Amino acid sequence: AQSVAQPEDQVNVAEGNPLTVKCTYSVSGNPYLFWYVQYPNRGLQFLLKYITGDNLVKGSYGFEAEFNKSQTSFHLKKPSALVSDSALYFCAVRPAGGSSNTGKLIFGQGTTLQVKP
Amino acid sequence: NAGVTQTPKFRVLKTGQSMTLLCAQDMNHEYMYWYRQDPGMGLRLIHYSVGEGTTAKGEVPDGYNVSRLKKQNFLLGLESAAPSQTSVYFCASSYSRQGDSPLHFGNGTRLTVT
Numbered sequence: 001a002q003s004v005a006q007p008e009d010q011v012n013v014a015e016g017n018p019l020t021v022k023c024t025y026s027v028s029g030n031p032y033l034f035w036y037v038q039y040p041n042r043g044l045q046f047l048l049k050y051i052t053g054d055n056l057v058k059g060s061y062g063f064e065a066e067f068n069k070s071q072t073s074f075h076l077k078k079p080s081a082l083v084s085d086s087a088l089y090f091c092a093v094r095p096a097g098g099s100s101n102t103g104k105l106i107f108g109q110g111t112t113l114q115v116k117p
Numbered sequence: 118n119a120g121v122t123q124t125p126k127f128r129v130l131k132t133g134q135s136m137t138l139l140c141a142q143d144m145n146h147e148y149m150y151w152y153r154q155d156p157g158m159g160l161r162l163i164h165y166s167v168g169e170g171t172t173a174k175g176e177v178p179d180g181y182n183v184s185r186l187k188k189q190n191f192l193l194g195l196e197s198a199a200p201s202q203t204s205v206y207f208c209a210s211s212y213s214r215q216g217d218s219p220l221h222f223g224n225g226t227r228l229t230v231t
Contacts, residue, residue: 009157032217043121043207043222044160051217090159102167103148103211104175105220107159 002027004093006108013081013115021076021111023091032094033074034105035065037087044090050074061085081115088112119143123208123223130198130230138193138226140208148211149191150175150220151183153204160207166191198230 004025013019025031032051036044048059055067065076074091089112092105121142130136140149147168152160162175166185180202182194191210195202205227209220 004159034219036222041224043224044209044220045222046219049217049219102165102173103213103218103220104150104162104165105160107152107161109157109159 002093002095002106004091004106004108006089006091006111008111009109010112010114013113015083015115015117016080019078019081019085019113019115021089021091021113023074023076023108025072025074025091025093027093027095027106029096031096033065033067034092034094035059035063035074035076036090036092037061038090038110039087047076047089081113083115083117086113086115121208121210121221121223123206123226125226126224127227128229130195130228132199132230134198135194135196136198136228137195138206138208138228140191140193140210140223142189142191142208142210142221144210144212144221145188146210146212146221147188148213149185150209150211151181151191151193152207152209153177154207154225155204163193163206198228200230202228203230204228 034049035047050067058064091108124139150165151163164183166172169188172183184192205225208223
C-alpha cells in the first residue's frame with residue numbers, strides 16, 4: 001500500500017535554531033512530493049514541491065526540503081526557526097503513473113512544530 | 118481573490134440528520150476533492166472529481182455522496198449523519214492533473230454529530 005509517514009507527532013525547537021520535520025514515503029515509481037502548512041482554524045497552504053532535478057528545493061517563508069531517493073525521504077528544513085513558524089505541517093505524495101492522472105494526494109499524519117522564544 | 122470557499126464553517130447535527138457541504142472555487146480548476154481531517158490521521162480522501170459531471174470514490178467514501186453539476190462547485194452530502202462523521206472537512210481544487218500541480222484548500226467545515 002502506498003503511504004506517507006511523519007514519525008514525529010511534535011517537534012520543539014528554540015527560536016533561531018535550525019529545524020527539521022521528517023517525512024518518509026512508500027510509493028512505486030518516482031512520486032511528486034509536497035509540503036503543506038496549516039495554521040489554526042485554516043486550510044492547508046502549499047509550501048514547496050519536488051518534481052525532479054536538484055535534491056534541495058526551496059519554498060515559501062524560507063523553508064526548504066531535501067529529497068533522498070535511496071532513503072525515500074523528503075525532510076522539511078529551515079535554517080533559523082521563527083515563533084511564527086509554529087503550526088501543523090503535512091507531507092504529501094502524488095504517486096507517478098495512474099494516480100497522478102487524478103491529481104489526488106496522499107498525506108502523512110502531520111507534525112506539530114512548536115517554536116519557543 | 119476568494120480561491121476555495123467552503124460553507125458552512127461550523128455545523129452541529131444529530132445522528133440521522135442530513136446536510137450538504139458546499140465548496141466553490143473561482144480559479145477555473147478542473148479537479149476538486151473532499152478530504153476529512155481527524156487527529157493523528159492526517160487527511161483522508163472521501164471523493165473527488167476530475168471534471169464537471171464526473172465523480173469518483175476516494176479512500177473513505179462510505180456514508181457520503183457528492184455531485185459536480187457545475188465546474189466551480191463540488192457538493193458533499195451526508196444522508197444520515199453518524200457520530201463517526203464528526204470531523205473537519207476540507208475541499209481542495211487543482212488546475213490540472215499534472216504531477217506538479219499543487220492543491221488549493223478551503224478553510225474547512227467543522228462538523229459535530231451528536
